[in-house]
Amino acid sequence: MRTSWRIGRIFGIEIFIDSSWLIIFALITWSLSSFYFPHYHPGWSVRMYWLIGVTTSIIFFMSVLIHELAHSLVAKKQGEEVRNITLFIFGGAAQIADEPDRPSKEFRMAIVGPLTSIALAVVFGIIWLIAREINQPLAALTRYVAFINVMLALFNLLPGFPLDGGRVLRSIVWGATGNFRRATRIATWAGQVLAFIFIVWGIIQVFAGSFIGGLWIAFIGWFLHSAASRSYHQVFLREMLRGVRAKDLMTTDFKTVTGNMSVQKLIDEYVLHHAGHAFLVAENGHIEGIVCLEDIKVVPQEKRATTLVREVMTRKEELATAAPEEDGNVILSRLGSRDVGQLPVIERGQVIGILCRSDILRNLQLRTELGI
Ligand SMILES: [Zn+2]
Structure with a gap:
């Protein structure tokens, strides 16, 4: 280190x-x-x-x-x-x-x-x-x-x-x-x-x-x-x-979960069930943060039942946001400068998508394989 x-x-x-x-x-x-x-x-x-x-x-x-x-x-x-x-x-x-x-x-x-x-x-x-x-x-x-x-x-x-x-x-x-x-x-x-x-x-x-x-x-x-x-x-x-926009990279079919849920429950009921990898954490319409697969993975198996989503999510205060038309490079450097792995994509005050660092890498990998 x-x-x-x-x-x-x-x-x-x-x-x-x-x-x-x-x-x-x-x-x-x-x-x-x-x-x-x-x-x-x-x-x-x-x-x-x-x-x-x-x-x-x-x-x-x-x-x-x-x-x-x-x-x-x-x-x-x-x-x-x-x-x-x-x-x-x-x-x-x-x-x-x-x-x-x-x-x-x-x-x-x-x-x-x-x-x-x-x-x-x-x-x-x-x-x-x-x-x-x-x-x-x-x-x-x-x-x-x-x-x-x-x-x-x-x-x-x-x-x-x-x-x-x-x-x-x-x-x-x-x-x-x-x-x-x-x-x-x-x-x-x-x-x-x-x-x-x-x-x-x-x-x-x-x-x-x-x-x-x-x-x-x-x-x-x-x-x-x-x-x-x-x-x-x-x-x-x-x-x-270059030329890739936030809206091309983000996940739009994300689910909203509560912060009080255990990580185990999130895995069982949401990750495995919906095959989702990014979730909005909100309580009564108030956004608390975002939780991605990367945040969950680091919790040891035996602690997943007792760890709350709220404890592992990226809190709202730490999150940067992006607009749907913003450039992929701008977003990547924003993620880098904040040292966070995810951000919500916001349009007219509404969260329309979630973007994780892994989405960017996945997109790149896909485009490399397809030779684009
Ligand atoms: Zn020099």
Whole structure:
């Protein structure tokens, strides 16, 4: 289970720190304070090494954050919804709800990250030029941060999806061919080739005697590989759902049940009898929530007789709603952002259907099988 902590909000964007980030923060601080600075700058006190080490680490991660903020702000300006930014072991990631709808938008959104890192490198480089005659620790710090920002820009510019360079590549192919899916496929393929090179290079390094460094490179390759295939699946899902409306996905012949009913009774009298998989929970015409097969399944068999539907349903307060004409992608991201599995489809104040996450998947599966 992954844990993350919210550390604040900038320009309306929530900033999170993933627990894995602590490892990399500790590792970088330790290697800077114990090896890097003592090696290049002998003669400082131990306290000074750690002070500069910690400060450098913090500024490094602020640089990563600024890089991600640059992506997010351009995305927001272009009308995209930015959910949050999370710092984790491999840097940072901005959660942008939708893929851009035009190549030019994607190009701008992707390129601004590396450009921001270059700009930061220039700023720190200038401070270094000024400080190197005056203040040795400040000079050492800014020199390192300038260098790391250049590396950040170069690494992110590698042309493999989902790195920024891969997105730039995709936007160019997309712009040239007009085919979003093919552009994604090419950029993902480039990402996987890149991942493969990293893994092989890492293994060679391990055998050449650089164990930790080699392992780290291979690890980055593995991460790139899984990120590339995950992103591709997401894009594929989005493409498939384009043009599908809430009313095509929802269940309309749902039954209404009361919250006081036991889960066992619901299964016996409704699920098995009517073969339904989504139910509206209401009392005297007041909606209390929705219960889907997914909610029922998690209740252990021996507890089903004593568990009430009310206890397992998704309560009305947690439910988002949809209109019948709304797009499948919008609904999928709404379900994702609320972290709920179902929502009622409402028309003129009336619940006309229930939509579960499993309905979306079932629809996709059906369409894949039929080749639509
Ligand atoms: Zn980036």
